[in-house]
Structure formats: C-alpha cells, structure tokens
Amino acid sequence: MFFPMVGVIVLLYKNLPFHQIFHNPFDSPLLRRICLWLCRPVIVFIPLLMCIGCQKTQQNTHFQSAVSAHYVGRETCKPCHENIYAQYIGSDHDLAMDYATDATVLGDFNNTSFNHHDVTSRFYERDGKFFVFTEGFRGKFQEFAIKYTFGVRPLQQYLIEFSDGRVQTLPLCWDTRPKEQGGQRWFHIYGNERIPPDDILYWTRISQNWNYMCAECHSTNLKKNYDAAKDRYNTTWSEIDVSCEVCHGPGSLHVEWAEAEARGEDTQGYTDMGLSIRLKDDEDEEVTWLFDKSLATYKPSTSRRRQKEVEMCARCHSRRAIINENYVHGKPLLDTHYPQALEDNLYYPDGQIRDEVYEYGSFLQSRMYQAGIVCTDCHDPHSTRRRKEGNELCYSCHQSEKYGSREHHFHKMGLSGSQCVECHMPARTYMVVDIRRDHSFRVPRPDLSKKLGVPNTCNGCHSDRSTEWASEHFGKWYGTPKPEKHYGDIFWAASRCIPGTDVDLIRLAEGNQQSPIVRATAVFLLRNYPTELSLETLRKMLRDANPLIRSEAVTSLDILPPEGRVQYLLPMLQDPVRLVRTFVARSLAPVPINLLSESALKQRETVVREYEETQMLNADYPVAHINLGNLYLDRGEYDRAVASYKKAIEIEPAFIPGYINLADVYRAQNQDEKGRNVLEQALYLAPKSAPIHHAMGLLMIRTGEHKKALHHLHKAAILAPENTRYSYVYGIALDSQKMPEQAISVLKRTLSHNPYDPDLLVSLTMIYRDRGEFGQALKYAARLARNYPENQNYQQLEKHLIILADRQGEKPDRRD
Template identity: 40%
Template sequence: MQSTQRIFVLLFSVILLASCERNTPVSDNDVSEAPPATNSAVAQPPVNLAKTAIEDEAGKTEPEFVGAEACATCHQVEFDRWRDSHHDLAMQVASDRTVLGDFDNAQVDYFGTTSRFFTKDDRFFVRTDGPDGKLHDYPIAYTFGVHPLQQYLVEFPGGRLQALSLAWDSRDKAQGGQRWFHLNPDEHIRAGDELHWTGLNYNWNFMCADCHSTNLQKGFDLASQTYDTSWSEMDVGCEACHGPGSKHVTWANSSADVPSKEIANRGFPVSYSERKSASWAMDHDNGIARLAAKAETQAELETCAQCHSRRATAFPGAKAGDELLDHFNLSLLDAGLYHADGQIDDEVFVYGSFLQSKMHAAGVTCSNCHDPHSLELRVEGNGVCAQCHMPARFDTAEHHFHPPDSAGSQCVSCHMPAKTYMQVDARRDHSFRIPRPDLSDRLQAPNACTGCHSDKPNQWAADVLEQKFGKPLDPHFGEAIYAGRHGLPGAEGKLMALVADDSQPVIVRATAVSLLPRYLSQQSAQLLQVIAQGDEKLLNLGLAKSLEVAPEQIQAALAIPLLYEGKQVTEALAANALINTPVERLPEQVRARFNDAVSAYLASEKFNSDRPESLSNIAAVHARKENYEQAEAFYRRALSIAPYFTPAYVNLADIYRTTGREKEAEELLAGALTKVSNDAPIQYSLGLSLVRQQRNDEALEHLKQAAQSESTSARFIYVYAIGQHSAGKTSAALETLERGLERFPHDPQILSALVSLNREAGNPEKAEQYQRRLQTSAGIQ
C-alpha cells in the first residue's frame, strides 16, 4: 500500500472547469455511458490463470505465462534464491504457514473500537468495524507482504479485496516488533472516512495488486461496478521481470539451437545479458570505478521501474521490457512527493530518486547492488559501495568523520538517509546525494547531518562540511525548483536555465519543464516549443502534464507536436489539453492523430473508472462537449463512491452554473461542507455562487472561510480582499492582502491589489513600495 497520509490520491489532474466549447472532435461513442451508482454483485475471489494466451492484431499467438515452477527445471539456483524472497512472499493465501500475526484472540483498541484477531475452523478472522461502523467478523483471505510489516486482505462484494489498516509489525521484538498497530495511530479514522480500511484508498484491486502479482488483470467493469481481477501467479514470479516464458520453454526444449531471427532473446521479450558483460575499472585518481567501455547496462531499469516508481497505470498490459511511458504516468519531482532538492518526502519507490543520481549517470543499475533473485544486497554494509568506491579513500574517518563501525561510518547514513512510512517501514533515498545542509534553511529540506545531529543547527553542519571539503561550487537544481514552486523572483529564468542544462538529471529538467508554464514569456514559450519538438521522453512528459496551465493561445502549438511523441501516456495527456480545440482548426492529418489520442485518453480513464479522479475526467470531457446530463451522471457517480472528493463537487456546481441552476449549485456546495476534509475550495465556490445570486454579505463570509483556511491559496485571499473592498471595507481588505503576502510573498495578484488599493486609499508610498516588489517578482529591473 502507498503512504496513508491524509491527502487525496490524485492520479490524474482534475481541473476546475470554467467554460465549454462546441465542435470538440470526439465522437459520442468514444465516451462511456454513465454508470449506475450502486451494485449488488457477490464477491468472487481472484482467479489463478495458469496460462494466458493472447493473439496480436496479425492473429499470431503471443507468449504465454507458464509459472515459476517451469523455470526451476533449468534454473534451480536462481529459483532457490527467489524462493522466500520479498517477491515470492508478496502475496499469499492465508494459512498457518503464511500468517505471521498473532491471531490467538489478540485485541487492539483504536479510539474506543476494540478489534480482535482469532481463528475458527482452521481459518483466520478479524472482528473489527466495517463500512457501517459496526463490528463484524471478517475472514482473512490473503497475506500481503512479509517484512517489516504484514497486512491482511479481506474479500468484499463485487470482487473487491480490502487491506486492513491494522497491520502486524513483523520486526523482532527487540526492534519494537511482534505487535499489532494501526497505520493511522494519531487520528480517529471512522467508517466513511477516505482512509477507512473499507474504502477506496485501501482497495487492493487498484492500489496494490499490479505490483504484488504476476500478469495482474484488474478486470474492473464500469457498468456493474465490479472487479473480476485475475493473475498468472499470486506473487511476483520470474515472468514479472523476464516476461511470459512459453517461447523460452519452446526454445529450451528444442533439440537444435533455434535461429535467433525466429526466437529472439531465447524466447523472452527482453534480455539483460549485456549488463553482465560490462566491465568496470577503478580510476585511482578519484577512487571511483567507471565503465571501461560503453555497454548497455540500463535494459533492466525500466522493467524494475514498472513497480519501483511512483506512477499511475494509464494503460494496462505492461510486460518486461516495455517502455515505461507506454503504460505508466510517472510522477516527476512534485511537491508533496519530493523536497525541492529531490530528496524523498512521500513514498516514491526508488526510480525517481535513482534517476537523479550520479550512479545512474555512470551506468550503474539495480542489479549492481541487489541480487535480482533474492533481492538481497550483493555485499553487506559498506562493502556494497566498495565495489565501485575505493575503501582506502572513502571508508575512513577522514572522509566520514565518525568512528569505524559506528552508524555514522556507514555510507548509507550520509548518502542514503531513510524516511519511515507506514509507521515501521524505513525506505532509503536512492539519489545517493552529497549532504547539503547549506540548502536546508533556504529550501525547507532535510539533510543527513542534522537528521542525526538533531541538536545542531543546519549552519553548524554546513560549516563542518565547508571546512573539510570547501564551499559547494555549483548552484543546486533545488534552488530553481523551489523558486518555481513558490513563485520567487527570477523563477522563470532559473527554470529556463535548468531546462537547458543537459548536465542535469533528465527527471530534474522535466520537473522544471512542468513548472515553467506558470511563468510563460515569449522566451520561455520558445524554449517549450523546442522541447515539444524534441525527442527527450521525460521532458515531453513534463510538458504534457503542464499544458492545461499554459495560456490557451499557445496550447495547440505546444500540444500538437506531442501527439507524435511516440509514448502513449504523453500523447493522451496532450490530447486532453487540446480537447476544446474546434476540429476544423486542425489539419486533416493532425485531426486523425488527435482523435486517436483522445480515444486513448478516454480508454485510460475508463480503465481507471473505479476511482473518482477518472470518473471526473470523463465527466469533464462530456462537459466540454456540452453533454451536461452525462457529465452530471459521472460526477454523481464519483461522489457516490467518494463523498469526500472535492473536485467533483466544484466541477458539478460549475455545470449547474452553466446550465442556469445556480440554486442547485448552492445546495450541492452547502451539503459538501460536512463531507470533505479540506473545505476551502468548497467555501470559495459557494461564496462565488452567492455573489452571482447577489447575496454578497453571505458570500463574503464563505470567502473569508476559504481565505483563512490552512490550505488556502493566494487566489482565495485575493478574491476575499476584493470582496471586502467592494463592500466598502478597504482597510480590512488591505489587512487581508498584507497577511496574505506573508504566506505568498511574491504572488502577483496580491501585490497588484496592494498597489491599486493603496493608491485608491491615498497611500502612494506604500503603493510604490509594492509596485517595486511586483516588478522584482516579475524579474523587471
């Protein structure tokens, strides 16, 4: 399961719709019919598919999945390493052999609810609160994971499997383990909450399944709202990494060597053999090994990244060796997931971190450090780093400042600091970074030094490192990312320089691309045009993700080249950004390409229509086509499965506004206030609805609530202040703007309003002061 912080699980952007245009070049047949709001299906356990035969478009039979036992016949050593690995134990049928938790009538109290774990008739049960808030007995169907915690899956109607939020700490007792614990210990999660174990965010079929089983087919049916989820193997078997093995078995059983042109890669879709031939030579000048000659070492990386990355499955069916962006919408270094300097914040599963590293740039890959079958480190402790980093130079107190064999002397303590998720699961940052305490205060990011020496300030650590290694020479990319996130002066120029600097990691540059449309000028627009016409896939993804915030007049110029990018995810995102473009404005060839990409976008959203995000995205397409009944039905469906989902309320209220049903919009938003965890967007939208109804005093109170919320935005503060000014409360409006400027010190709307209102109030000196700040923030000297 992913991190269970109180956040919306947003897998695709859901925009706030302001207007709709006609002539959208999408046929009605491309958009799913509105689904029913309820279902009464009976639970069906996932099916074990011994083999899965697929025919391609030419009618040729694709390779079949044959199972790990078939591999053991010839590959016993590798099979034995894999057996009992975390991949092998990723998911198992609950039994005396697989269940690690205490089911001997163990009890756990959680905010007054007492859950009990017990056995009956040789089965494992939990008595805990269900979706109605009452206690029920639930049989445990499967175990999920093994160490440092084990979760348990319960079958529900409609083919759903739900992961309990009570988990077993499988660490040794000396480490604090061998106990039951709740994944949200500090907040009372009740039935109906978005983080209750019976809800969407603990649903195995969507959240967890495709990375814990082999050849997982989610099998969600939009019409019945049920799952028919299936797999080839319950765990992560050989074919999860090597691809379906039937053609390899055919090759292995052939009496003569089958020509490679008939069966390439010995029957597998991908080969990792070139990595084995790579040779590394130690550079004695700097003590670091380098590839002695060019070699393909990265083939395995994108296969690993299919699961070991923060991403959303956009198009199912990924197999070993497939291009990542043909199937997955990869997260970049986004706020909330990564700190501005690229350090891990939320649980991001390695790949995005590793792409930032000098190890990746040098040709290192996952299996240089980890045995791909057992998953264990190839060498324990500092020995794994000593494969490439000369111990006499780096594994010394002179380098790491700590006594030998102490925690501080371990390479990972400084270069791979860990963060703990799910209460007990410590994950190490795989960006292998040099600690930069000199950046921590400026970028609000942690550092490994004061992470351990918590009694010391960041400046102390920065001084120690500078005294030993000298002052850092180059500016860090985190400064540009931080400026872009927070609208600091010069953000556009810093982001442009970062995008153009091909010595920086490509995921860093892609993140800068995704931020740049917020600050678009003629120069940065030209740079993005170059990116759109280039062939760097991650930069193109970053641009596609941000097209909706680009000015409408240049969206087509940026999006149309991306329709030919060659990666299905990027093309679909680009098509969505163009969906309002009237069809007659597009050349015929582009129109055909666009329609294909829109169809792919809709297919992706339908695949994920078990989530409110995707239902809302489908609704948005209908709304843009002015199919308002269909749009309303999809928004209603989203709210029926996720009553806390704020964007659906706001967007549905906008449809009511567009269709002249302002009173219904008001009623919808008023009812939402008690259902969402973050009500600031609801308060804001409700305030605007009341303004349109000329109930300005009531509107001002709701706008105030939005502006004073902890999760407010600069826009909410600005609109509230303008409302105060319109009500004749100019002094109060100035106070609101000045407090807002403390939170958003470079926001152009707040600064502009302070200029105008101070001039109007007869404060020319203050107006001039804010005018200078506005010009500085805009980069005008």
C-alpha cells in the same frame, strides 16, 4: 525488494494551467476585476489519484510476433534454474502475497485483542481459518474472514474479500520485526490517527481497495477485470505472488527454445533465446569496469547499459500511474506508465524523498544512474537481498582505502557515522515501521537546510545541533560547496514564483548536465513563468528525446490559451509514446473545431478517445470520472460532464471534488440553485472543507448574497491559510463590499508569505489608487515593475502612478 503499497496515491494527469490575467489599470475598476475572477470556471482540476500498484498489465499482442508468448509459471522454470529458484523461495517477491494459512500468517490470532482509539478488535482462528472482529461498514462491528496475507517484512497486512469481488486492506497490521526491535505486536497503519468510517481513507472505502490500489505489483499477470456496469471485480492472476515472469515476461517461447536446444534442433528463429526481455548487457555492447583514479571509483564503460532493466523495475518501484494495461516487457515505460517528476508534495525541493515515492525517482537523480549503474549491481534480483552487507557493498566500486577511512567520513570507525548509507542514503519511515532509504546517493548539504527547509543527514543524527553547526563542520571537512546553484535552490524559488528563476529553469531544462527527471521537473515549473523565453524553451522540449520531458512540456504549454497551443501541439498527436500523445489530446480538447482542418480534427478525436480509455481503465476510482467530466466540460458537453461528476460521487460519496465540479457545471448552465443544493450536501459531509466554502462563497457572490459570501470566503481562507488564492479572493470581495481597510489587511498578510504574487500586488496597488493614496499605490506598482520587467502593463502602471503622486504633491516612494 518488496514494499507494501496500500494507501499510497500518486498523481496522474496534471491539469493545473497557469493563467495570469492582467486587466488594464486605467479602465478596470476593482469591482470589474472581482467579477471577472468570480465568473471564471471554478473547476477543481483534480489529477487522477492512483496507487503505486493500481492494476496489473496484460499481455500486448500488438508488438509480439505471429506466435505470442504466454505465461507458464515458475514451476516450469525450476528444472533448468534450480539454483535461482532456491534463491527466490522465501524472498520478498515470493512472499509479496499469499493465501492465509498456518504457514503464511505471522500475526497473533490466538484470541488476541488490540485497542486503537477505543476501537477494540479481536483476532482468532476457527476451523483452520483466520478471523478479525472489528469495526466495519458505517462503524458497525462484525466478523471478517482473512483471505490473503500481504507482505512479510517489516510488517504483514491482511486482506478481506467481499461478495462483489472487492478485496480490502485491513488497517490493523502485524509488526514482524523481532521483539527486541519493538516488533511482534499489532499496530494501526495510520499510527495514532483515528480514521472514522466516513473518511475516504477508512479501510472499507476505495482508497484501501486492493484491486485498484495494490494488486498490480504483488501478483503475476494480474488482471483487475472490473465490470463498471455491474460494479463488480473478477480479478485474476497467473501466480499469486511476484514470480519469474513479472520481470522476465511470459516465458512460453523461452521454454520452446530450451526444449528445441535440448533436442538439437535449429533455434535461429528464436530471438534472444525466446526471452520476452533480455536483462543482461547486450553482447555487441559488452561492458567493462574502468577505474577512475581521480575518484578512486570503478565505473561501467558505458552509461547506457540495461536501461530496459531500470524501467522494468520502475513499473513497481516508483511513484507512478498507469495509463495503459498492455505492458510489453522491453518497451518504453511511458507507453503504459507515468512516473512522477520531482513535485513538491512528493519530494523536498532538493529532490530528497518526502512522501512514499519508492526508489526510481530518487535513483534517476543520482550520479550512479548517470554513470550506468543499474539496480542489479547492488541488489540480487532473485533473493531480493543486497549483494553484500554494509560498507562492503559500496566498496565494490568505491575504493575502501579512500572512502572507508576516517579522513573521508570523520567519524569513529564502527559507529553509524562511518557507514556509507547513513550519510548518502538518508532514511524515512513509512507505514509506522517501514524504513526506506533515499536512492539518490547525494552528498549531504546542511547549508541548504536553513534556506529550503529540507532535512540533512548531519542533523538527522545530531538533532541537538543547529544547521549552522553542521554547515560549519561540513565546510571544515570538505570545503565550501560549489558556487553554482543546486537545482533544489532553483525548484524552491520557482515554486514560489520568484522573478528571474525562469532563467535558471531554462538552463536546467536545456542542459545535459542533469538527469532527465531533474530536467523534466524544470520544464514542469516553467509553467509559472509565462514569458517568451519560457515558451521558446517549452517548444524546444517538445522535441527532446526523453518522453517524460516531452510530456511535461506539453502540459506546461497550458500557459497558452487553447487556440494558441495548436501550432505547437498538433504534430505531437503522432508522438510514438502514449503518455505524450494523450497529454496532447487533453490539452487540445477545448480547441474550437473551426481552428482545425478535417484531418487534424479526426486525428485529435482519435487520441481523445485514447485519453478516455486511459481514464476508463480505472472506472472504479472517482478521479477517473472527475478527469472525464473536466474533459467534457472543456468541450461544452455539459450532460456528459454532469453524468461523470455524479458517477464520481456515487463511487465515493466522501470524495469532495465531485461535488465542487458538479456545482460548477450547473454554474456554466446558469443553474446556481442546483449548484447550491450540491454544495450544501458537500458541506454536510465535510463542514471543514476549505474548497467547499470557497465554492459556496463564489456562488453567493454571483447570486448577490454578499454577506453570506463573505462568511464562506473567510472560512475558506482560515481553513487553508496556505492557499493564496482563497485569501486573495476574500480580500477582493471585502473591497467590493466597501471594506477596503479589512481588504488591505488580508491582502498584506497574505503578501507577507507570498511576496512575489502579482495578483496580490496588483490588488493592493488598485485599492490604494482608488482611495487616492497614490504614494502607497506606487510602492506596490514599483514592486510589480521591478519583479516583472517584461510586462509593459506593469511598467505603464508605475509611470501613471508616479504622475498622479507628483500631481498630488506626494514624493514618490517606491521602497518596499
């Protein structure tokens, strides 16, 4: 199916190291602790924000035979595949993009007006072309010509081309649904939200740029062709829409094979009929469908069927980033793309879809995927429609006598509750009208909703009822859920650093019961637990067969200092998958050259250049330059870091991380006045940005402007109360300025929302200790010792405070 992708961003290189630094409590006064924290690099490690369709792959000749295939177009395919061609015409893939004509434009351009937050736009035709008069650059109203249509169901977007080759996505969309369903109207893609011209999401800015954000997944053989020196695009394609060769690969060799067959010539020299990728079950692994009586369900005889097909679909039907444009059909997806794990900004803790993540990440969690079900078992790949409608599609494998009965679903027949998808594929609405279903095919778990804050399909329909009501009915109908922890429980606890969760993460990561994406997420979250047990598991995961798991293990090993990573990661520079080895190069980039042999140094530099190339693929987007700047800063190449951050700001002046990182380079060079100028400029652009206020507060601590520093640190804590670090630093700063009562109040309030945060517990312990309130200090030290039994410093701190409290005549009170 086609899904509009404009404005959707995903993470690329996750560069969020976890460093837990504990200073000896017996010789580290509080002021030293705040100074040590404030002198740490204030780098905002911004992951590269990428659209689902950031740019089109190119043909890779490295893996091809001496004679490479090239694109021939669907009209060449038609004579031999007329039935398939007929199914394809009018499909969502066929209509993914087109030129704006009377035949393709569905919106009302009959001199129609649309008002959104007092911005009135007008749509009209003139001389056979389509136009919109609306707010444009810097809020100035002007006329724009519609060049392309974008999508068709349930909405159609419109693209405007500028003289420098940029194609921008108009935020005003046409609802193509029938009028009785609320359609046949203009609407704004951000609903009731007003996006002003200085916002990074404004339609003329980079976040709404088609060339970067959307193009790869809407056309065939698309090449972005961005010229960084001239800041221009010359984007090209073989076919404007998603045609045959997007899935089947360049078809010239297959055409040659077919013509040779027709002439009766020998075709043994052609592998797989000259196809770039074979999307059927291999003949030597023929699949039969077996009936499982206990489940009353048919399953394929092998769970390893057509993995290439699933990964091929994932190129566009996933939340992923591109790391190399030389995609080769049939080669590992992670050699060119980076699909996201189940991160909490994208998915709910239990893996349900939250943000716009498309199907791949949720499908990988499903039992169906693990059993060997593939996309085309349910979806016709040519018409892009479901093979059957309603429950009949599910009954293709699941016996209707069992799963279609009221004894199974407990709802009246014919109502929504009797529909399989309503319980097992909950829906969320994106882009105002676009309903997407979760493809994890999960069993409803209302019992998880209260604890984890996740939705459940029972209360999705019965919104007037409580989760307890839903859990009670679910228990009566299906019994109590199995006692073992759901991975959602584990991920929820791990994201909050609850002690002891590392054991559960290790079990998930090392076991084979869960899908690779669940295991990869467990590996990702192990970074929150820098223990010997976690390190041992991460070392094991470096050898895992799945490259996504290996890549997450590489990044999680950032819990070690750079020199500590060498022995584990150096061999990984030779990993066959590009994603893994570029992660390794980035992790090893800060390692001093004296710790590497000549051959290791040469190998590292080779892959570092490969990492730089992955960033320069998207030199039109500011975060690529942020990532490069972070790389150069880690390597002490300050001039290059400054140039990279300045380039990020030049590309998108509203992109605040560029200013923060630029100021930090100046800090590293003892040029805080330059940094102050940069941050003041950023505050002018974004006066309510918590990261800027935090950075300015840190700068003023360094320059001795303590009163002003407290103002900015307080502002950051107020603007982003969910950010524990901001409140922690503000509390420490208060104490350093002889305001311990206020510091205690801030830290306690923050601790109430983050009860296991060791920095908060250490700080409260030390403040009370320095005030001579040893009994109070002991309460927090006891929590540290109990929560982190492996940390000998915490154990010693507790014992020391017991002695001090006893000397003072206080009865030790270690209760919370």
